[in-house]
Amino acid sequence: MKKGIALITVLAFVLILSLLMVPLYVSVLGMTSTLRSIQVLPAKHEAFAAGLNVARTLIVNAQSPATSTSIDLAQGTIVVTAYLSRSLESDLSLQEGQEGIDCEETMRLCSAVNYWDVTVTFKDAYTLTGTAVQYVMFQPDKDYVYLLDFKEGRK
């Protein structure tokens, strides 16, 4: 009769040990991921805040119903796009001196309120979407742009 431990026993033992290590590995991996995501938070928040400011300028200076720009920030690139989804035109005939304006030429003078769908993408990985309402005030830098219902969603 042979003494000692059978190879199969050793293998089984190693396998069991390995399986026991899995939860530990998953925990460590989870902690690392959490730390990384926490580290990314300030960069992401600031990028989104910057993106909303970019959206204001995009909308105020828009020359077409679809407009987009990309800006490099230290923490990554943001891409801001705005699509005109609905536009309420003012009745210019009610305003003295504006009767002769051709509304086909420029959307600015003929619009009273514009609704825009805005998307801010950070590092091509994080996305912020929402609506912007533009109150057209006849001079671009006097417009009001309200930012509504912005939510983050992963791309």
Place this chain on the structure above:
Amino acid sequence: MRRNMKGFTLMEVVIAFVIVAVLAAGTLPAFSNINRQSFQTEIDLNLPSVGQAALNGQVSATSLYQELADTTTTGAFELSEGLVKYSATVSSKGYSYAIDTLYADVGVGLGNLSSKTGPEEIAATSSTSTTASTVVITPTTSTTVLQFTGSTIWDQRTCIPVLDDDATNDTVVYGDQYMEVRAGDDGIINYGLTFWVPSATNDENYIIIAIPGNTDRDPNNRDPHGKDKEYSYVAFENKKPKKTETTDPPPSLREVCDSKVTNGINGNPVFLPPTSTTATIEEDSGKGNGGSFLFPVGSSSATVVYQYKLSAWVEKKAAWNLRLSIKFLDGTDPANQWVRIYIPGSSGEVTKDIPATTEEVTVTNTFYEPYTLLVYQEAVDGLLAWDSITFDLSENASVTVEVVSASKAYVFHATGPANPLKISLRQYNLPPQDLSITFYIDPIDNTKPATINNVQIFYWQKQSP
């Protein structure tokens, strides 16, 4: 007969322990590093937040983390279409983090610029107030003081008794291989020192005296003032120390200002030649142990620097006692009232260039100091809102702007160049009250100028009917 043994022997246990100990010792470096790694992780994790805080001007937050973050730099750059980029960079222990954000002052609307005002509307007009003319940080000039790399100075002081009108306010500055004694504002140097002079390779010991050619000479140099009232001369005494150590003067060397040569000037004073190249002056071989030398009578307008190499006649006389009694001519530029003593370095040689004219002597650097500009803008009649502040910021300029409104402070930071740089106040909804704005301007490189000018404050005002 072999016994059937059970268990381990002591030796086996000890060996096992040793093996385990050796294996465990391998983990020690990792454990010793664990604190540092933990700290580094803390830095890595927090720097983005510190950067964000700095970006938003939260000085308290950045100071909270000042132990972690080495530097915080922020800047503002105007992009196109009313966008201003604000940047912050924080770094610590080799780890650096940069973060940007953008602000737009469009799209927030204010007032109504329509020329026709309805009954409910408040008419507003854009107004500008220029409150400050060009502000330039004025340079200040200071003399560069180099490190004295000469010999050991045992003692040095202003000597007593003094010459007539001596205010005993001599000052000393140190340069590369020299010490410079300045006359103060009385035109008189009356100074003594004892020091060690390293020997050159040929065992020679010498020093070099450099002095502007503006010195006066006592017309009654023998009488009636007496020997101690004599001017203008340099006298020295040197001794050969018995030991080679340099920490203390040899007992044979007299006290500072009390050297034999001070009283011996009526012996054989030597008249030094007026020369701008180094003239070698040996001690009087007959007298030994030093000598006394009268400077030539110069001119108060002279810019030449005379140079004299005072050399010991006997070799390895390393312990020196030097006495200076100098009066500069009336009308001499105070900047030219000095004497330099070049003492050889460890090689025993003076290796530095000695200026030949006074114009070459003063090494000056221009420094631009920080500047604080306070602007107080009173609320005008019919003020609706503060709009923005603009100013031109030059290259090399770093500015922190503190805007105080109704006891609430807002801090902005920017670096130049930016023409113009705009700080939008609209999003802060400042009340229509007086505004106090302080500009803290700091040159990034203090050897280069930095300017801020054309400060303008924009506001909205109720339109006159």
